[in-house]
Amino acid sequence: MPLDTSAYSLALLRVDGRRWNELRRIHAQIRTQAAADGSSYLEMGHTKVMCVVTGPSEPGPRRGTAGAGAAGASKAVAEVAVSVVVAGFSSVDRKKRGRNDKRNLELQSTIANALAASLHTHLFPHSVIQVSLHVLSQDGSLLAALINAATLACVDAGIPMTDYVVACTAGSTSTYAAGDESADPLLDLNHQEEQELPGLTVATLGESDRVAVLVCESRVQVGRLEGMLAVGVDGCKQVREILDRVVRDKGKRMVLEGTVAKGEGLEDMDLD
């Protein structure tokens, strides 16, 4: 058994060897499923998720998914329907989550609302954008990974959007009960840190400081919140850099391979 999070103060090292302001390794790919309109695969440390986007398309029979945007009669904008499936093998104790699991429903609706804030849904009235997310492995910061994967898949699907919706988590190095006001903020929590420390998930619109999602489910002194939020927003900017690189690299390769023609707006792309 490794040490727990209380060992941080000994050498300013976290349980996995990171410093307070370091992200885990993020690895992402887009267009992983050629047949889908948009698809992506994303790893943040050992948290691994897959996303497939279908649409915008005509709405089929309604399913039990969380939607945002158009509801009911006025279909002036496209509906963003999100479904999250958590694989039984994704976590250590193989707990099976039902389709109507409360946490799952909340994840779906949070993601749907976050995407709807960035996607130009008004361009696609009377239609549905179906976002299917699959969780393959869990090691903390699940919501953040799901939002990032969904953003990448939407980019791949070519749905117009204002900017990337990027997310990450932030925490604090000591527990709520310890009441340590000088605790360092932490970026990108893994599972163990999520279990032991207070944390929040924040998503921003691209490089701006505009917060699209802020979820805090743990108890933390209000004095520490500002520091955590600042670190989280800063982390979002780093995540955007990484995702942007993934998209540009993929685009560059596609142009080189001749899959797509070098079109307008791509002049600035370095193709050597």
Next chain:
Amino acid sequence: MASLKRSVGSDPLAANISSKVYVRSTKSGKVQKIVREVYLRQDIPCSSKLCQSCLKVTPRDAAGRQIPFVLSEAPAGTSVFPQGHYLVPDTNAFLSAMDLFEQSSAFYDVIVLQIVLEELRNRSLPLYNRLVGLTKSEDKRFYVFFNEFRLETHVAREEGESVNDRNDRAVRRAVAWYGEHLARTKAKKGPAVVMLTNDRDNLRKAKLEGIHACSLAEYVKQLKDGDRLLDMIPDTEDRDAIKEKRPNELLYPEYLTMSKMMTGVKSGLLHQGTFNVSPYNYLEGSIRVPAFPKSLIILGRENINRAVDGDLVVVEVLPRDQWKEPSTKVIEEQAITRNENPDAEGDDAVSERERKALQEEAKRTQSKTTEGHAQPTAKVVGVIKRNWRQYVGHIDQSSVIQSAQQGQKQDTVFIIPMDKKIPKIRLRTRQVAELLGKRILVTIDAWDRGSRHPVGHFIRSLGELETKAAETEALLLEYDVQYRPFPKTVLDCLPKEGHDWKVPESIDDPGWRGREDLRGLLICSIDPIGCQDIDDALHCRPLPNGNIEVGVHIADVSHFVKPNNAMDTEASVRGTTVYLVDKRIDMLPMLLGTDLCSLKPYVERYAFSVLWELTPDADIASMRFTKSVIKSREAFSYEQAQLRVDDISQQDELTSSIRALMALSKKLRQKRMDAGALSLSSPEVKIQMESETSDPIDVKTKEHLDTMSLVEEFMLLANISVARKIYEAFPQTAILRRHGAPPKTNFDELANQLRVKRGFELSIESSRALADSLDTCVDPNEPFFNTLIRVMATRCMMAAEYFCSGTQAYPEFRHYGLACEIYTHFTSPIRRYADLVAHRQLAAAIEYEAVGPGVRSRGRLEAVCKNINIRHRNAQMAGRASIAYYVGQALRGKTTEEDGFIMKIFSNGFVVLVPSFGIESLIRLRDLAEPEPEATFDAENYVLAMSGSKDLKVELFQKVRVKVMDRKDVTTGKRGVKMEFVKAY
């Protein structure tokens, strides 16, 4: 279709990421495979002040602060490493000799590897915490080097390599890296980096790899006071040798593996519980398990199988034909194993005597027809968790070989622990001559199958036996009382004004916010003589409507002790103030306890007040709680207050109000008694001290005064009122105190004794029934008889405990002894931490202050309750032990004859309680006459009849005359109260 396989090759970071895979099993027995990422880095400094290159990469925290370097630029040298050295101990070095590292004479500049810290944490949390404490101490210079996260020192486990081998390799790798790294610094002759390990294989490999390595013993020998320190190293080499020499001569059965025990317990074949040793028979233990209504008896060394009092063990129940009655014979370890030779391991003559002693027991039980009394027996098959601590004891004089007393040769001796329930400990030392006749602190290291007694090592000497300083420290250590002076961090939390602090004059001061001005009320306090930490004060005044207003005012400690600061943390660890006869170990610093918080007379003080409107029949018409400012008019002792009340000529307002309180308290008491509250008893005595020398000169039994009940009744009322209020405000997290109903079987023996001897029926259906039936146990000729029964009944009770309201169902809240539904402690915040928590909760409940995390977090409160329950019990036992010691000292050189009562009877002795001294002592048959008289023991009727050298018949509850004196046991060197039988009445 693109492959999803991770493109490790192209990722620049990938080389620096490693995974840690390990398997853990959960409480329910499931096995989980955990995979964790590890990020390897090169910016982890070596922390040596010699190193320049690491300075550049030193990490900063979020506020930009750097951790200063720890390891000295000029570390101390030894005879082998004169150039100076840094130490790198392995896990076993810390596990076996943590005391060594805490020495102030040596062991500076120590590198604690992350892998070592991890292993230590898994093996022993207390040792881990001690080590973390050392790393935080500025002068010891212990540095935690995160070797697992540094690229160069990370070691991946190889195929076929055991975890232990891998970890040993990681330690060696780190040592080697440190050596190379420091060699690159500019220092001409840098310090040596020395690995400390007792593992032979590891030492051998280290030599092969060309790194410095020593065993603990080798290393200590290089130091100046090596001989003294050498004693603190457990003798592993020696034990290995024994194992190799005589593999067949194992004295004890092997323990089952942990998984076998777990499955056994789960399937109900085995049982798990805490092992307790009988105070009268060291070869008999008992263990309470949920599956049996009566506790299981464990008889004999083999069945006890190396379990020590307090260990968490797993037992197997023996077949029904081996069930026995609890022992009726006194068996003392000292008497039986007195002549044992500590060097001879498998001396069978001794065990032969033990077996004989038990055999006689068995015979007696076998011949019995009363099957119903038989209790299930069991044997220990494994230990889940040792509860070993440090023990205070002294060297058994008889185990010392005379010639050895001079030389510096290492000798094996026995240590007799102060706690009779702990077996003697075998110990090797070079300082026999110095340690003889001293109180010493030792610890148990191991208890192998091949060793009759546990093996331990010496920690330190407390001083001469029977000196006040040594005995007091021994007592505090034995009951784990924190007696060191408060550290500076705690004292820094005190108000800056010190003793000059005053309640602010201006009502607009923030200190007055939300406080009621009760300075006009006639408030006084009533406490024992000489009480300095006055927690509570009272007042009462008639109201126009004929009712009476009564106020209980409690010192407002939570105003001075803010949650989570150093002072609060220290107080929560201490849990309670400990009162010894001549010493008080405070929970809070003196400044608060005896001055600023103490409700001293004639000065204004902050208080937390409970105010009731009571009807003349003492029913509550209304009540409220408020923070306040009061000014006590007088601090009375119980005796002074009693005199004042009794003196009719005193007609002033204050005295009349005490009289009114007295009248109300009697009504309150009657109500409690009607509800079934128990009046229990334990013999309480007071030591009279010579005021100049503080030497004890006399022992007096405590007198009970009405004024004592007066205070007690109103404190109970306040506690109950507060309990209701905080439970209403925080149903999940209120801190409360409960007293469980005792299991019926606890009273079986006492009820049977009363029925057989006196024809009384003890009914225990409810506390009411018990209280009533206790009242009927009266001997018209012997007024003390009733008290004796109450003393015995008290010992059948459960202990009251603090708990967090969310952990129990409401009916379980009940306080059996007080016969009330809900109860807490509120009235003594200066000396009990629970009361301080209750104060904070009440303050939040009346919205005086915000709800803090300490009030809200259930997990935290449960931890607090667990700790203060233990502290509370230890404090009580320490207090009692202190009284017992002083009773002995007061009797020194005197012999008196006293009346006593037989409260327990065995087949070879009986226990006499002497109420005037509050002591009980065992009188054995062999003490009565020489040679030991023949005796027949009628267990059914509790009669012991002697014949031969002494003609005598004694029975339970009998009044006897005994000679009380103090005597120093020649063999044990221990002074204690001894009783000699004079006559039976």
